[in-house]
Amino acid sequence: MAKNQKKDSNSGLARLAVFFISLLVCFSVAALTLVKYQIVDADKYSKLAANINQTKQIIPAARGEIVDRNGKKLVTNALNLSLVINREFPLPELNDSEETVCKKNQEGNQIILNLIEILDENGVNWEENSPITRLGRLEFKKDKQNEANKLKNLLSQQKYATAKDSIYLIVEKYNISGYNEKQTREIAMVRAMMLIKDFAYSGNFAMVEKIDPSFAGKIIEMKGKIKGISISETSTRQYISGDVAPHIIGNVGPIYAEEAEKYKSKNYALSDFVGKSGIESLCEDELRGQSGMLTVEKDADGNISNQYYEEGDEPKPGNTIKLTIDFDLQKSLQEALAAYTQAHSNTQARSKGAGLVVLDTKTGEVLAAVTYPYYDINTYNENYNALKSQSVSPLKNRALVELYRPGSTFKTFMSAAGLYTNTINPSTVFNCSDPFLDTQMGCLHHNGHHGPTTLYTALKWSCNHYFYNVARYMGIDLIDEYAPKFGFATDSGLELYNSDGRVTNPEYYRNLGAPYYVGYTYQTGIGQAEVYVTPLQMAICQMTIANKGTRYAAHVLKSIDKYDGSETIKEIKPQILSELSQENVAWETTIEGMKQMAQTFDSLSRLDIACKSGSPQYSDARKDLFNAAAVGIYPASNPEIAMGMIIEDGDYATPFFSQLVAIYNQIKQSRAQ
Numbered sequence: 001m002a003k004n005q006k007k008d009s010n011s012g013l014a015r016l017a018v019f020f021i022s023l024l025v026c027f028s029v030a031a032l033t034l035v036k037y038q039i040v041d042a043d044k045y046s047k048l049a050a051n052i053n054q055t056k057q058i059i060p061a062a063r064g065e066i067v068d069r070n071g072k073k074l075v076t077n078a079l080n081l082s083l084v085i086n087r088e089f090p091l092p093e094l095n096d097s098e099e100t101v102c103k104k105n106q107e108g109n110q111i112i113l114n115l116i117e118i119l120d121e122n123g124v125n126w127e128e129n130s131p132i133t134r135l136g137r138l139e140f141k142k143d144k145q146n147e148a149n150k151l152k153n154l155l156s157q158q159k160y161a162t163a164k165d166s167i168y169l170i171v172e173k174y175n176i177s178g179y180n181e182k183q184t185r186e187i188a189m190v191r192a193m194m195l196i197k198d199f200a201y202s203g204n205f206a207m208v209e210k211i212d213p214s215f216a217g218k219i220i221e222m223k224g225k226i227k228g229i230s231i232s233e234t235s236t237r238q239y240i241s242g243d244v245a246p247h248i249i250g251n252v253g254p255i256y257a258e259e260a261e262k263y264k265s266k267n268y269a270l271s272d273f274v275g276k277s278g279i280e281s282l283c284e285d286e287l288r289g290q291s292g293m294l295t296v297e298k299d300a301d302g303n304i305s306n307q308y309y310e311e312g313d314e315p316k317p318g319n320t321i322k323l324t325i326d327f328d329l330q331k332s333l334q335e336a337l338a339a340y341t342q343a344h345s346n347t348q349a350r351s352k353g354a355g356l357v358v359l360d361t362k363t364g365e366v367l368a369a370v371t372y373p374y375y376d377i378n379t380y381n382e383n384y385n386a387l388k389s390q391s392v393s394p395l396k397n398r399a400l401v402e403l404y405r406p407g408s409t410f411k412t413f414m415s416a417a418g419l420y421t422n423t424i425n426p427s428t429v430f431n432c433s434d435p436f437l438d439t440q441m442g443c444l445h446h447n448g449h450h451g452p453t454t455l456y457t458a459l460k461w462s463c464n465h466y467f468y469n470v471a472r473y474m475g476i477d478l479i480d481e482y483a484p485k486f487g488f489a490t491d492s493g494l495e496l497y498n499s500d501g502r503v504t505n506p507e508y509y510r511n512l513g514a515p516y517y518v519g520y521t522y523q524t525g526i527g528q529a530e531v532y533v534t535p536l537q538m539a540i541c542q543m544t545i546a547n548k549g550t551r552y553a554a555h556v557l558k559s560i561d562k563y564d565g566s567e568t569i570k571e572i573k574p575q576i577l578s579e580l581s582q583e584n585v586a587w588e589t590t591i592e593g594m595k596q597m598a599q600t601f602d603s604l605s606r607l608d609i610a611c612k613s614g615s616p617q618y619s620d621a622r623k624d625l626f627n628a629a630a631v632g633i634y635p636a637s638n639p640e641i642a643m644g645m646i647i648e649d650g651d652y653a654t655p656f657f658s659q660l661v662a663i664y665n666q667i668k669q670s671r672a673q
Contacts, residue, residue, distance in 0.1 A: 055295075056294070061316055062077050062289060064287040064317060064563055065321070066249060067320060069322065069323060069324050069326055074244070075237065075238070079234070080210045082209050082210065082231070083206070083208040085194065085228055086203065086204060090104040090105070090227070092104045101175075105174045109176050109191075113179070113186070116186050125208070130144070131145075131147035148166075150257035173191075206234060243375065244330055244331045244334065245369065247399070248323070248369055250276065250377075279496070279556070290315065316563075318563060324366050326667070329667055330368045333368050340354075340647075340659065352649070353648040354645065355404075357370075357535045357539040357645070358664075359643075361542075361547060367641065371396065400499070403533065404534070406538055407526070408613060410526065412459070415459060416590045417474070417486065419589055421474065423470060423478070432450045439522065442464070444462065446461040453466050456589075459590070459597055460596040460600065462597070462613065474525075476504060480505055485551065486551065488537055491577075493555060498536055503524065527629075528617060541644070542632065545587055546642055549581060549582055549584070551578045552575065552576055553577050558571075558572055595636050604657060607634070607657075607661055608635040610634075611630060611643075614628070616629055627648050641664065
């Protein structure tokens with residue numbers, strides 16, 4: 001019995017000891033955990049606690065700059081003061097009750113009305129970007145159709161919905177009540193703009209994008225009186241010389257409704273501006289940069305108490321795009337070509353447009369691509385309708401896209417291709433006598449040349465009969481085979497959109513259901529029939545001749561550099577698209593004939609230049625008309641540049657090369673000093 005009592009006592013003590021040890025372990029674990037929470041991971045859990053009142057705001061990165069081949073800025077960003085509705089503005093959240101949503105909407109409506117009144121009192125135009133009219137009949141603005149379509153899409157409306165329909169849905173959606181008709185309409189207009197600019201997602205809506213500093217000061221003084229309103233420094237695209245190479249540089253614009261899904265998948269906010277044409281569009285991914293994520297902390301009353309960037313969340317500017325374009329050459333040639341075109345258009349001209357391309361023969365780089373008339377990118381959006389309606393449209397890209405018959409300039413290709421394929425040789429003679437064979441085709445007989453004619457004479461005086469014969473003996477199949485090797489009817493390699501053009505082909509006529517006549521082959525030999533090219537392709541052909549059969553890809557991008565210039569991310573190197581044997585008389589013989597042609601112009605006779613003129617014929621509803629065409633290589637003895645140009649309804653284009661060469665040499669010499 002005593003033994004059992006002792007055993008029970010010992011057992012009790014043991015259990016008690018285990019209990020106290022367990023208790024000690026628990027306290028120790030709790031203490032260590034408390035230390036971990038309060039000291040070791042204090043920052044982590046402090047932030048977790050702060051997240052209850054944290055929101056994230058997307059901050060767009062500064063768009064990358066565009067510079068010319070020498071680093072001269074063509075496009076940069078200008079800082080503007082903007083009146084912004086920010087994250088402090090009452091914004092319903094997903095878990096809010098219907099009553100809370102209504103309350104926040106009504107509070108926001110009153111803020112909008114107060115702001116409108118302040119803007120009106122100070123004469124600040126706020127409705128410029130609204131797709132809906134403020135005064136008079138309620139309708140969508142004609143120049144804001146893209147924004148109107150986006151609004152209807154966001155409101156899940158049919159495309160034929162009216163502005164009145166949209167206003168009705170907005171009034172209902174945002175609980176706009178208790179106001180007169182004018183106030184209701186204006187509040188709904190601002191709500192529409194906020195919706196289009198995706199305010200709920202970005203948390204930042206520029207109600208007025210450019211405001212006067214004095215008015216900005218008034219708003220700053222009112223800070224706290226109107227919740228959710230602030231002054232922000234925003235960047236807008238600045239085109240240093242907006243009328244220089246506008247077709248190359250392009251423009252930016254808002255994201256349209258039909259583009260919304262595409263850009264949302266790339267993490268764009270619907271309020272972002274994106275490249276719409278030219279380099280701005282081509283290099284969108286490089287120019288865009290990386291948006292930042294601003295952490296915004298609010299106190300219990302919904303006021304912003306702190307805002308900052310987490311590590312790695314700062315916005316990163318876009319890269320710099322360096323072009324092959326020489327700004328000084330481009331600008332000077334634009335001005336010179338404009339004056340020349342106006343002075344050398346026919347009296348019966350339908351237009352006074354022109355296109356000119358200058359290539360670096362050794363690389364295929366586009367040094368200048370001139371379209372006349374041109375426009376100013378800075379005023380493109382507001383002047384679009386006026387530009388579009390002009391009889392001689394400045395919007396047409398005559399250097400890269402518009403197609404023209406090359407006329408007699410095509411004879412340089414026929415000469416080189418004819419020699420290269422051994423169809424002719426430098427001594428080949430053809431008889432120039434009207435009519436040609438059994439056709440009605442004749443020759444202009446410049447300077448009275450006729451009878452037995454050599455290749456040099458044919459190039460010098462542009463003998464049609466000679467090149468009818470070259471085409472006759474080559475045949476259309478061989479012409480079609482070699483045309484792409486000289487840059488015609490094929491991809492130029494240029495990064496920007498440009499036309500491939502075409503060269504006469506029997507299949508083309510078959511597709512039209514029309515017969516093919518041998519006369520079309522003869523006409524092809526002088527750049528007529530279905531030969532259609534761009535000034536770019538005309539210059540590429542000359543580059544190929546200058547390079548003795550080597551055709552480089554034309555390109556306008558020189559490099560992609562880091563925004564601060566510290567690193568070249570990608571360098572675009574010359575690319576050979578096709579090569580013909582250099583050991584051939586085709587090149588020197590053709591260039592010599594072109595040199596002799598240059599001597600027929602007083603303004604070119606003292607220059608080391610090889611060129612060819614042309615008067616391509618075209619027809620319209622009235623009569624047969626003529627453009628003026630010209631191609632050239634300079635210097636002929638050691639080619640540096642190749643040129644192709646068209647003047648619509650011009651008399652002569654070739655003499656312009658004297659101005660072009662003078663401008664080129666002047667710029668080259670000034671940089672050598």
